[in-house]
Amino acid sequence: MLGLGVIAKRLFGSANDRYVKSLGAIVTKINAFEPALQALDDEALRLQTDKFKARLEAGESLDDILPEAFATVREGSRRALGMRHFDVQMVGGIVLHRGEIAEMRTGEGKTLVATLAVYLNALTGKGVHVVTVNDYLASRDAGWMGQVYRFLGLSVGVIIPNLDDASRRAAYGSDITYGTNNEFGFDYLRDNMKYSREQMVQRPFNFAVVDEVDSVLIDEARTPLIISGPTDDKSELYISVDAMVKTLVPEDYIVDEKAKSVILTEDGTEKAERALEAAGLLEGENLYDFENTQVVHHLNQALRANVIFRIDTDYIVRNGKVVIIDEFTGRMMDGRRWSDGLHQAVEAKEGVTIQPENQTLASITFQNYFRMYPKLGGMTGTAATEASEFYDIYKLNVVEMPTNLPVKRIDVDDEFYKSAADKYKAIVKTIGEASAKGQPILVGTVSIEKSEMLSEFLTKEGVKHVVLNARYHEQEAQIVEQAGRLGAVTIATNMAGRGTDIQLGGNAEARIGRELAEFHDGPEKDAEIARIKAEAAAEREAVRAAGGLFVLGTERHESRRIDNQLRGRSGRQGDPGFSRFYLSLDDDLLRIFGQQSMLSRMMNSGLEEGEAIVHPWISKAIETAQKKVEARNYDIRKQLLQYDDVMNDQRKVVYEQRADIMDSETVGDVVVDMRHETVNAIVAETCPQGSFPEQWDVAELQDKVTNTLGLDIDVTGWPQEDAIDPEMVVERLIEASDALMADKAASVPPESWISIEKNFLLQALDHHWKEHLATLDALRQVIHLRAYAQKTPLNEYKSEAFALFERMLVIVREDVTRTLALAQFSMEPQSEPALPGFVTTHIDPFTGENDAGGFSMPSLDAFGSLPPSSLPPGALAGAMAATAELVDVDEETRAEWLREVPRNAMCPCGSGKKFKHCHGVI
Template identity: 60%
Template sequence: MFARLARAVFGTSNDRVLKQFSARLPAIAALEPQVEGLSDEELRGQTARFRERLAQGEGLDDLLPEAFATVREASKRVLGMRHFDVQMIGGMVLHSGRIAEMKTGEGKTLVATLPVYLNALAGKGVHVITVNDYLASRDSAQMGRLYNFLGLTCGVIVHGLTDGERREAYARDITYGTNNEFGFDYLRDNMKYRLDEMVQRDFNYAIVDEVDSILIDEARTPLIISGPAEDSSDLYRKVDAVVAELVKDKETYEKDEKLRTVALTEGGAETVEQMLRAATLLEEGDLYDFHNVTLVHHVNQSLRAHTLFARDVDYIVNREGKLVIIDEFTGRMMEGRRYSEGLHQALEAKEHVEIQPENQTLASITFQNYFRLYPKLSGMTGTAATEADEFAEIYKLEVVEIPTNVPVIRQDNDDEVYRSASEKYAAVGTLVKEAQARQQPVLVGTTSIEKSELLSALLKKEGVPHAVLNARYHEQEAGIIAQAGRPGGVTIATNMAGRGTDIKLGGNAEMLAEASFDGPREGPEWEAHLAQVLEQVKRDEAVVKQAGGLFVVGTERHESRRIDNQLRGRSGRQGDPGASRFFLSLEDDLMRIFGSDRMGGMLQKFGLKDGEAIIHPWINRALEKAQKKVEARNFDTRKNLLKYDDVMNDQRKEVYAQRRAFMQASDVSETVEEMRRETIAAMVAKAIPENAYPEQWDLVGLQRQVHESLGLDLPIEAWGKEEGIDEVAVRERLEAEADRAAAARAADIGPEFMRAVEKSVLLQVFDAVWKEHLLNLDHLRQGIGLRAYGQRDPLNEYKSEAFNLFNTMLDELRERVTSLLLRIQISPAAPLPEPEPVMVTDMRHPEPDMAGAAGDPWTHAPADPAFAPAVAREVEGVDPRDPSTWYRTPRNAACPCGSGKKYKHCHGRQG
């Protein structure tokens, strides 16, 4: 009650923010006549004057009114668009480091030009992040005209650019690109070996378009670059044949659709064990014996593939015979993305297509931790308010709702609920035919390709002409959406998030003109044709408005309220008339899985009969509660992912900072010397434990290790017989001998050349041990959830063990660098061993895997196997036939025997 009274008197926090920014509007408006009087050259000269004032100590906030007035005027001259006052407020919200929620059709792309220009004046770079390459290219081309007019440079980062092109684009004042491209460039930069090869500069300011899609939906999974692991495609096929038979009996497994988990029943485990034995896959012991852990993993993933994932819903098999994931939020095919933990391979086996090899992580980062690298971050979208708590908790971003320029008059009808899906689709078909008869355009939203094609078949049967937009026809996306507002037009679309193209009533004149004109897009013929099409579109617009505007029909509720709101928001833009209605059935996934158990009983009380619909506000509220449950579950998933990644993020920041310091240093000899001393100290401490008696010393083992690791033949065993010798004396003698050997090697090849070798070796070994550390963390994370059965917190266990693994990695780094530099054989005349570049063939941002405890949403992108240190091949004296010459071969390196297997799976196999 008191809160309601306070809001009535003082307004909401949103109202207060809007009032604060609205107070600056008169100052901007007062400058408009003055700026209008400037010539084009004088207007362009404003940029240089603003930069001079910044150099003299003024702040960006001081320049805001004049800068915004300048952009508004430039936009009128270059783009033919004048910023509304609400767009000015949106620009101020973005400049202040907040999220601006603006309805569809309010011109968010134009709004961004205001803070982008103002912040670009500082010369530190501004990044504008979009959801796909098409929007990045379109917006940079359109808005780039405005920035170029004002004397700023604008670039774009899209897939397929060379490093040189990327470096040039990042050096510009403003850079457009997708979240994936920016994130992968960051990871790749931290895999380079020279500073001048890096493409990004220091982070400054970013505006994220469709911020909810990028920072919420796509943040459920990290960006990962990975290299190839061992091929086990034959095993996937054999296990798939077994599981395909197993799942025919539903008593063999238990499935939880809410959590998207599946597990074998006790009887199922016995059955599959017998089937695996019959298929000669289980040769000894029981299924759950330790040595069969890999087989259990393959069975579990194949079981998930057969029971939790459906073709044409979760993925499709494209024309090239490749299995491609469908984004549940946009309905688009996500080329290049792969499920993790062998699930993608299990799906490929299920669909009998070529099985791509598995991969291991080389570098990774979550979007949460990537975007928190920016000192200043803001975003814009049509739907953020429902996720305001998450934005505040994870990103420290406040959501501000910006009022529309013209009041929204769209009529949002209550949902209609039917008993069965067939009744629902019949009702949708009837409504579509009625709307088409009165020339009202209809946009029908579906949740999957399967359902969009089912509805398309139904409308074809009814003789209703329509267009279909889903992952199968994504190439025609912009054209289909742009024409969805024509009189009587019917468009079926699989999800509408981040489409980036407005539906204009009457159609998009420019696209219509281009589609119906064969000649060049210039000259009197083109102008006459365009004018003719514009006239037709105006007439069509009047017809559509008379018919009631765009009618949005939802055939199912999505898990997230935001997706429903995005679909609704396509209608009623800029004060246009419009309507929306959702058609549901008790067979819908959301109703069936997440709806209240009492929902069916409640509908019975309302008197729901076959072929009839129930329409009541209570239904809407019940569905909203179900959606909130799912949103809360997804938030927990993202928070859980972030908690684990924060552990790695601390290590990642430390490694990347240290690596960059090595790259910047011209001389790393002190670091190398310190590593040598620490390595020797560790060897001695292991052989001569504290407070141990001389007879307990392992000097024979120490002598052998010094020979193997440092290449030094020293009579250490004899030293132990000397009177008064102790641990300190042994360590000092070893250090002196190692120093002499290092100095002699430097003298042989030249001190300057030796410094270059040291730096090259240090960087390459650093990368090798970091890669192995990431693999160890992957393995640790996969099984850490089981610690909960022992009444221990998995996260605390992960933190503790990850810390120990990190220290082990540092020890390994010191040992390898010391060993390589004391053993490496390089002729002074030979060129410096160049690091082999990490030629990443593909990088992926995996599809969210909501499997909870049954799976981990981390997945991989293949990179070139040449990531291993090149210097290792310079070590002489390694005989493939003599294991005693192999020294300390890393467990994940290729076995020196030449088998092609990893050392740990060949001669390094333990036991």
């Protein structure tokens, strides 16, 4: 019998359906403006922007002008790009404008949808940020969609790596600014390390639209943006501890795969203590004495590196470096390093050069960065499964958008096998049958190891295929573009956020760009273009007849969203498609999280070798397990955020103080207050209230007067004076220190003195904030031990962090007072200090590379004169490839470079570019 909720949903639709339907009235208003706007010439259409700005200044709201503004963008897009927004895309634009997340399936045109909300909000003149997941997409979309904005009279900027501050400031000053989550975040951190407002590049935040919002705000939210500087080299310690750990046997430790932790047993601890003692690394006899804190930390990390982290699953060794593999995308995170010494422990394990640890100078999580925007919207293909997290953390509602055309993909129940061997036999058989009838297959795996194992199976069976994973990252674009061709078999290590649609019959535009690269314009090239397009069209129909793209999952991921992203590659824009997952009891999800499940009992009770179970109940049980894992992972992220919120509150205070210092005409009053408070603190410490003068710590007082206040005063005789008290000591020291600083200030021009005070104040604040970050990091690693004393670790962390912050402010006051008192000043003009040398951990979440160097983009204005529809999605890639070939080299040399030169290394041709942006362009 159906429940009341199910009956109500069938009669009235879900809450999401009703909300989307309610927006139809606004779409009707938008459509009503279309005939009148079509009748305008280009100049009159462009003047609409000025009219909208005037209406806003007159008091109308953005919602008041939304219907006409959206209709104007639709008409502008039709003229500039030859692309007209569908009605469902209009609904998506309204959702984005309202500060919500639009969940739109793959191929539904999210990039075009963003133009609606972006244009409307840019009319206020406060700037709109469009956040993409990699630098290529930022540049491509700024040039491609920028044609619409410039056609309507708005300016467009793009933030890519290696821009100087002047270029960044100009880009942020534009009406619309495209860039990656990393670039926006690092610019914010860098701005708050500068010494004047004129050096800063960003404006106050207004509105941001985040593309692939689940990747940015969920996946990438696990890792903060960090600006860091190098610390002392501890390579020998890592190597020594690693050698000791390699002598341990499984009986010496207990492994918790869920928590990714390893704990020594009692016997293991005894063995470790003796080995460390023999190596001269142990102070005393007990491993857990206070003096051995650092050794215990290195021991724990070496244990994790050797026992938990596996090569070809968690990382690979490439060109003598340990490169992390992202568990969600299967891509190399080239440039990213595990923190807290773990990466160095893995380097010691693999015997490669150990890179020094870095000390954090500034950091922020994406959660706390994006929560600073007054209004935030996002779009992605998969967000519904994390809807509760989006609302709890960001107060963002997820709205599922209807597709423009009905989805024809068939999703069937999972097939379960008793063993992995049986599962892979069935997978290979299915792939062979589908490929033989011309149906393209996208096979999703969860690790490099398993993709290569499956590749070996297929090779033995004579099935032609390509492998797409971290080892073959360079070929990614063209592999994905042609994965929809007749009979193609593509093995991919996860498909989260690959950023390229799989078109049935293959991508004709990509083939034209690659196959006709050597052709000159003319009849011969036109004939070849026509041939390729005809071939792609014929192949598309053949693939459709074969059933469309077959998505085959070899394993379930911990997150349903990743499985949905894989499935979403099939069935775009009404194409036919098919998907099925193949599972076994050996899969990680079932092995770790479902050992006592109904499924394992059923399979172990009487399932024959090679026999499969297919039942919706079992698929439901797996989904339930995934929900539990998702909830657990969310709790972990939420706890991390709760701890980071403590630092975030302090970060806001420090950054606000820096801003106040930079904005003030003079900070003399602040410096005077700091000096007076320092004097009070010195006297309170050495001459406590209520004590007798003979009880004062005169030696300490003299030391502080000389070395902190810079005063040449003998205070040793003061306690013998009649009626002396601490207040009199304070008055004398304040009077003397004020006189000293007045003389110093008089010795330099007033403007120079103001600059000196500001710079000293900012440098002291920055230095001690950096030290405070390191202290908080150390505190966070051990605070969980307070739970043994029946105390809540988070509350303890808040209390301790607050006390440490108060202490930091006291030290800053004392440091500024001491520095100004003891420093000698010349008449030379004071310049602003240069920023310290630092390393930015800047990760592209989809390519996984630390993209510190950029490529030479053609000017955005170059696209302004292009006729409608002349800029296909691959056009900018072609422009980049064209600018890369600065030096001619023969094909043999280039082929050798492609094999040997790391993609992030400088190109051997001497162009000064990274190899991947020069001769390494695929």
